[in-house]
């Protein structure tokens with residue numbers, strides 16, 4: 001089976017009925033890109049930039065960041081690279097930032113909220129990403145967006161940084177795509193509204209599950225309640241994909257669920273365009289896609305969404321969809 005997978009490295013991700021999707025990798029540092037390419041990734045759907053800010057005693061400079069983004073953009077040789085802006089707070093702290101102690105860090109001062117407050121930090125990162133966009137197919141993604149104003153504010157700061165670079169004659173991609181992570185239920189529920197203003201959605205199931213089900217994603221005591229098969233989560237995913245497509249934008253997924261062999265057929269049936277996962281899952285995901293038919297999966301979606309419990313969903317998939325290895 002391993003050898004069979006290796007043969008898929010350079011092939012496209014096409015279902016039995018000829019529907020093409022993109023299978024990309026998630027990375028945390030520039031080093032990770034080699035594994036994505038070795039495993040036949042068609043791009044990077046999530047570059048978690050917070051690791052550039054962690055394990056050090058001061059903020060990374062624009063130049064340091066630019067180098068880290070540029071090298072990945074170049075190695076991808078034109079394949080897409082989605083760079084997510086700083087997502088700290090929650091469980092990821094920066095010792096040199098003096099973040100407030102909070103009762104509920106996962107509901108607190110983090111990600112885009114922090115960046116819109118510390119615009120000085122945000123601007124440096126946006127300039128670095130914009131500059132890297134001259135060297136590849138770079139897209140920008142904002143994390144933890146919960147209302148439209150946050151997106152508009154972030155976009156406006158991005159426009160200011162574009163003006164600065166223009167004035168300084170520094171090259172960047174004027175038409176860089178700007179998207180959001182859909183990882184807070186409000187964004188999924190209002191995805192029809194967001195879709196009119198963003199260039200793409202990437203569904204972050206790790207947090208979307210946590211917030212939809214009110215289950216801390218890291219708490220062992222309640223992990224039995226945390227499930228990507230929960231019908232409520234699946235309904236939000238379906239809604240997000242549908243609303244994105246109505247406005248003609250692409251919809252990806254970069255949470256762990258995107259690499260879940262069992263869920264991939266359902267996501268394909270819902271019309272997901274891009275699946276981004278850890279490098280080690282890419283070839284298996286491609287194998288799964290190649291062995292299923294999108295139309296067949298489409299026909300199961302309504303039934304799946306009307307199941308009552310996560311367990312029923314899991315069992316339904318195991319009964320109806322067989323994975324040939």
Ligand code: PEP
Pocket residue numbers: 046048087183203204205206207208254255256
């Ligand atoms: C997610 O929430 O699904 C996600 C991809 O982001 P992170 O795991 O970095 O929070």
Ligand code: MG
Pocket residue numbers: 143183204206207
């Ligand atoms: Mg997240």
